[in-house]
Amino acid sequence: MFFWKTGRETATEPAAGHPPPLIVVKPAELKVLARIGKGSFGEVFKARWQDVHIVAVKVLHVSGKSKAEREHLLKQFQKEVRLLSTLHHPNIVRFLGVSDVSVLPPYFICEYLNRGTLTNWIRKAEPHLQQDLAFARDAARALAFLHAQKPPIIHRDVKSDNFLLADRDNGLVLKLSDFGLSRVMASLGEKMTPCGTIAYSAPEVIRCEAYSEKADVYGFGIVLWQLMTHQIEPYPGCTPLQIQLKVSLQRARPQIPHRFVDLRIPRLMHLCWREQPDARPSMAGIAQLLERLCADLVDPNGHHRRQLHGVRFPHGGSRPPVEERHHM
Known part of the structure; x- marks a missing residue:
């Protein structure tokens, strides 16, 4: 059930057990400036809200769909709105409001992040260890926050396209977005529909x-690999079916290059990609490790430390890490 309030009303305390009210954003309050994204679900626009705020508007396209498709899309849309409106974290995209229930096509608005997706950053930017590790740390913080909810929330589509970047006074910030496939985990070992993007699955x-929230950990390992190698395709030249077979039957994982400034980075990737979900670290532990790695690059006065000791694997490619005790 949704509770709405107009953008100019004062929120009232919701009844016990009910979610807080949602701000209703009327079409007349929005001025579309540009289309910034398009997918099977619909489109995302950059817009001005109430002649003041620059926002992102996610519009769900239901025209031309069958009744079953419309019902499915609306259910996913409502779930994303309901979930996103309750999540408040500096590394999660901030929800701002939603269209009235009578408006078709439905839409919701959230904060606009002006630097695009992490995928585009990886494609275009030069490798920069401090910045890339900071992005990995922020991504880990967002996922750790989801997994710490009671019950845990599984994002189920962790990939570089779903992390967005924006300029802030103290540099770039990374935020997790797109909660359309997210799921509250009702019980351990609960069977759930496969979803997400194959290369990250x-x-x-x-x-x-x-599967559990440890499926998100695996996907994060792929994103970490992308950030550390500045490559997009973990299995270049492979079709989705080939990736499925390689990962599920042959236990294939992305190739890790020779050079790394710290052994903890490739080791963390391997830990995230372990075959048994329970053997993978928690996102909270990963975030803590990345905090330490980031701190190792900058001294207390804000000056860059020397580069950490280089690591090379003897034959190139990837190899399993030496087993250690990890408290994550």
């Missing part, structure tokens, strides 16, 4: 087995 998801 954990083996248990590909095999249609029960």
Whole structure:
């Protein structure tokens, strides 16, 4: 159930057990400036709200769909609105308001992040270890926040396209977006529908087995690999079907290059990609490790430390890390 209030009303305390009211944003309050994204669900626009705020507007396209498709899309849309409106974290895109229930096509608005997706950053920017590790840390913080909810929230589509960047006074900030596939985990081992993007999907998801928030950890490992290598395709030249077979049957993982400034980075990737979900670290532990890695690059006065000791694997490519005790 949704509770609405207009943008100029004062929010009242919701009844016990009910979510807080949602701000209703009328079409007349929005001036579209540009289309910034398009997908099977609909489109995303940059717009001005109430002649003041620059926002992103996500519009769901339901015209031309069958009744079953419309119902499915509306259900996903409502779930994303309901979930996003309750999540408040500096590394999660901030929800601002939603269209009235009578408006078609439905839309919601959230903060506008002016630097695009992490995918575009990886494609265009020069590798910069301090910045890339900071992005990885911020992504880990967002996912750790989701997994810390009671019950845990599984994003289920962790990929570089779903992390957005924006300029802030103290530099760039990264935020997690797109909660249309997210799911509250009702019970451990619950069977859930496979979803997400194949190249980021954990083996248990590909095999249609029960999965948990550790599937997000696997996807994060792929994003970390992209940030550290500045490559987009973890399995270049492979079709989605080939990736499914390689990952689920052959236990293939992305190739890790020779050079790394710190052994903890490739080791963390391997830990995220472990076959058994319970053997993967928690996102909270990953965030803590990345905090330490970022701190190792800058001294207390804000000056860059020397580069950390280089690491080379003897034959190139990737190899399993030396087993250690990890408290994550």
